[in-house]
Amino acid sequence: MKSFIIALRAAIVLMIICGLAYPLATTGVAQVLFPKQAEGSLVSKNGKIQGSELLAQDFKGAQWFHPRPSAAKYDPTASAATNAAVASKEYTKTVEDTINQLKNEDQDIGNKVPADLVTTSGSGFDPDLSPEAAKAQVPRISKKTGISQHQLLTLIKKHQKERQLGLFGEPRVNVLELNMDIQQLK
Secondary structure (H helix, E strand, C coil): CHHHHHHHHHHHHHHHHHHHHHHHHHHHHHHHHCHHHHCCCEEEECCEEEEECCCCCCCCCCCCCCCCCCCCCCCCCCCCCCCCCCCCHHHHHHHHHHHHHHHHHCHHHCCCCCHHHCCCCCCCCCCEECHHHHHHCHHHHHHHHCCCHHHHHHHHHHHEECCECCCECCCEEEHHHHHHHHHHHC
Protein backbone atom coordinates (compact mmCIF):
# COMPACT_ATOMS: atom_id res chain seq x y z
CA MET A 1 0.00 0.00 0.00
CA LYS A 2 2.91 2.33 0.81
CA SER A 3 4.30 1.89 -2.74
CA PHE A 4 0.90 2.69 -4.23
CA ILE A 5 0.62 5.98 -2.30
CA ILE A 6 4.16 7.00 -3.31
CA ALA A 7 3.40 6.22 -6.97
CA LEU A 8 0.09 8.11 -6.79
CA ARG A 9 1.79 11.20 -5.28
CA ALA A 10 4.53 11.07 -7.91
CA ALA A 11 1.91 10.78 -10.67
CA ILE A 12 -0.06 13.75 -9.34
CA VAL A 13 3.08 15.91 -8.95
CA LEU A 14 4.27 15.01 -12.47
CA MET A 15 0.81 15.70 -13.94
CA ILE A 16 0.82 19.16 -12.35
CA ILE A 17 4.37 19.91 -13.50
CA CYS A 18 4.17 18.40 -17.00
CA GLY A 19 0.49 18.90 -17.72
CA LEU A 20 -0.09 22.33 -16.22
CA ALA A 21 2.98 24.26 -15.07
CA TYR A 22 5.25 23.55 -18.05
CA PRO A 23 2.63 24.29 -20.77
CA LEU A 24 1.59 27.51 -19.00
CA ALA A 25 5.22 28.61 -18.61
CA THR A 26 6.15 27.92 -22.24
CA THR A 27 2.98 29.62 -23.49
CA GLY A 28 3.70 32.65 -21.32
CA VAL A 29 7.31 32.90 -22.51
CA ALA A 30 6.21 32.53 -26.13
CA GLN A 31 3.56 35.25 -25.70
CA VAL A 32 6.18 37.64 -24.27
CA LEU A 33 9.11 36.88 -26.60
CA PHE A 34 7.29 35.95 -29.83
CA PRO A 35 3.74 37.35 -29.64
CA LYS A 36 3.01 37.27 -33.40
CA GLN A 37 4.19 33.68 -33.80
CA ALA A 38 2.43 32.55 -30.62
CA GLU A 39 -0.85 33.82 -32.06
CA GLY A 40 -0.41 31.90 -35.33
CA SER A 41 1.48 34.50 -37.42
CA LEU A 42 -1.82 36.05 -38.48
CA VAL A 43 -1.85 38.63 -41.26
CA SER A 44 -4.42 41.39 -40.96
CA LYS A 45 -5.46 44.35 -43.05
CA ASN A 46 -7.49 47.23 -41.67
CA GLY A 47 -8.00 45.25 -38.46
CA LYS A 48 -9.46 42.24 -40.31
CA ILE A 49 -7.60 38.93 -40.30
CA GLN A 50 -6.79 37.82 -43.85
CA GLY A 51 -5.09 34.54 -42.95
CA SER A 52 -1.85 33.16 -41.58
CA GLU A 53 1.51 33.61 -43.23
CA LEU A 54 2.19 29.97 -42.31
CA LEU A 55 -0.74 28.33 -44.14
CA ALA A 56 -1.55 28.35 -47.82
CA GLN A 57 -5.00 29.40 -48.95
CA ASP A 58 -6.72 28.59 -52.20
CA PHE A 59 -7.06 31.64 -54.40
CA LYS A 60 -9.57 31.03 -57.17
CA GLY A 61 -9.41 33.08 -60.33
CA ALA A 62 -6.77 34.01 -62.85
CA GLN A 63 -6.20 37.42 -61.22
CA TRP A 64 -4.42 35.89 -58.19
CA PHE A 65 -1.10 34.24 -57.54
CA HIS A 66 -1.82 30.57 -56.96
CA PRO A 67 -0.05 28.65 -54.19
CA ARG A 68 1.32 25.14 -54.46
CA PRO A 69 -1.35 22.49 -54.94
CA SER A 70 -2.67 21.02 -51.69
CA ALA A 71 -3.29 17.31 -51.16
CA ALA A 72 -5.60 18.37 -48.31
CA LYS A 73 -7.58 20.76 -50.53
CA TYR A 74 -6.46 23.67 -48.28
CA ASP A 75 -8.54 22.30 -45.38
CA PRO A 76 -6.49 23.04 -42.22
CA THR A 77 -8.19 20.21 -40.33
CA ALA A 78 -6.96 17.66 -42.87
CA SER A 79 -3.26 18.37 -43.30
CA ALA A 80 -1.79 15.66 -45.49
CA ALA A 81 0.61 14.89 -48.25
CA THR A 82 -0.14 12.55 -51.12
CA ASN A 83 2.27 9.88 -49.86
CA ALA A 84 2.58 8.70 -53.46
CA ALA A 85 6.02 7.66 -54.64
CA VAL A 86 7.52 10.03 -57.17
CA ALA A 87 7.95 7.19 -59.65
CA SER A 88 4.39 5.89 -59.25
CA LYS A 89 1.85 6.13 -62.04
CA GLU A 90 -0.60 7.82 -59.67
CA TYR A 91 1.85 10.61 -58.84
CA THR A 92 2.91 11.07 -62.47
CA LYS A 93 -0.73 11.31 -63.58
CA THR A 94 -1.54 13.83 -60.83
CA VAL A 95 1.39 16.03 -61.84
CA GLU A 96 0.53 15.75 -65.55
CA ASP A 97 -3.10 16.67 -64.82
CA THR A 98 -1.98 19.67 -62.78
CA ILE A 99 0.37 20.80 -65.58
CA ASN A 100 -2.45 20.51 -68.14
CA GLN A 101 -4.85 22.42 -65.89
CA LEU A 102 -2.22 25.12 -65.36
CA LYS A 103 -1.53 25.42 -69.09
CA ASN A 104 -5.28 25.63 -69.84
CA GLU A 105 -5.66 28.51 -67.42
CA ASP A 106 -2.39 30.20 -68.33
CA GLN A 107 -1.30 29.85 -71.96
CA ASP A 108 1.72 32.12 -71.29
CA ILE A 109 3.26 29.71 -68.80
CA GLY A 110 5.28 27.96 -71.50
CA ASN A 111 6.93 24.57 -71.30
CA LYS A 112 9.19 25.28 -68.32
CA VAL A 113 6.69 24.96 -65.49
CA PRO A 114 8.28 25.44 -62.05
CA ALA A 115 7.96 22.26 -60.00
CA ASP A 116 6.35 23.97 -57.01
CA LEU A 117 3.36 25.01 -59.13
CA VAL A 118 2.47 21.39 -59.86
CA THR A 119 3.67 19.39 -56.84
CA THR A 120 2.28 19.41 -53.31
CA SER A 121 4.38 20.09 -50.24
CA GLY A 122 4.84 17.62 -47.40
CA SER A 123 2.19 19.29 -45.25
CA GLY A 124 -0.12 20.26 -48.07
CA PHE A 125 -0.09 23.87 -46.80
CA ASP A 126 3.15 25.44 -47.99
CA PRO A 127 2.36 29.19 -48.03
CA ASP A 128 5.37 30.10 -50.13
CA LEU A 129 6.42 29.74 -53.74
CA SER A 130 9.82 29.97 -55.32
CA PRO A 131 10.42 33.36 -56.96
CA GLU A 132 10.48 31.52 -60.31
CA ALA A 133 7.01 30.05 -59.70
CA ALA A 134 5.66 33.48 -58.78
CA LYS A 135 7.28 35.07 -61.85
CA ALA A 136 5.81 32.38 -64.12
CA GLN A 137 2.31 33.60 -63.15
CA VAL A 138 2.99 37.29 -63.87
CA PRO A 139 1.80 37.40 -67.53
CA ARG A 140 -1.56 35.81 -66.63
CA ILE A 141 -2.17 38.10 -63.65
CA SER A 142 -1.11 41.17 -65.62
CA LYS A 143 -3.57 40.39 -68.41
CA LYS A 144 -6.39 39.71 -65.98
CA THR A 145 -5.85 42.70 -63.65
CA GLY A 146 -4.30 45.33 -65.89
CA ILE A 147 -1.41 45.68 -63.42
CA SER A 148 1.83 45.97 -65.37
CA GLN A 149 4.25 43.07 -65.38
CA HIS A 150 6.91 45.42 -64.01
CA GLN A 151 4.72 46.26 -60.99
CA LEU A 152 4.04 42.58 -60.35
CA LEU A 153 7.74 41.73 -60.57
CA THR A 154 8.45 44.57 -58.12
CA LEU A 155 5.90 43.08 -55.71
CA ILE A 156 7.59 39.69 -55.96
CA LYS A 157 10.97 41.28 -55.24
CA LYS A 158 9.46 43.22 -52.30
CA HIS A 159 8.08 40.06 -50.69
CA GLN A 160 10.99 37.74 -51.49
CA LYS A 161 12.61 36.23 -48.41
CA GLU A 162 16.11 34.84 -48.70
CA ARG A 163 17.65 31.80 -47.04
CA GLN A 164 17.52 31.89 -43.24
CA LEU A 165 20.93 32.82 -41.84
CA GLY A 166 22.14 32.65 -45.45
CA LEU A 167 22.18 28.83 -45.23
CA PHE A 168 18.81 27.25 -44.58
CA GLY A 169 15.92 26.88 -47.00
CA GLU A 170 15.48 28.44 -50.39
CA PRO A 171 14.43 31.92 -51.54
CA ARG A 172 10.64 32.15 -51.29
CA VAL A 173 7.68 34.46 -51.70
CA ASN A 174 4.55 34.38 -49.53
CA VAL A 175 1.45 34.02 -51.74
CA LEU A 176 -0.98 35.62 -49.25
CA GLU A 177 1.15 38.77 -48.97
CA LEU A 178 1.42 39.02 -52.78
CA ASN A 179 -2.33 38.67 -53.24
CA MET A 180 -3.06 41.23 -50.53
CA ASP A 181 -0.90 43.74 -52.42
CA ILE A 182 -2.67 42.89 -55.68
CA GLN A 183 -6.01 43.50 -53.98
CA GLN A 184 -4.74 46.87 -52.81
CA LEU A 185 -3.53 47.82 -56.32
CA LYS A 186 -6.83 46.90 -58.01
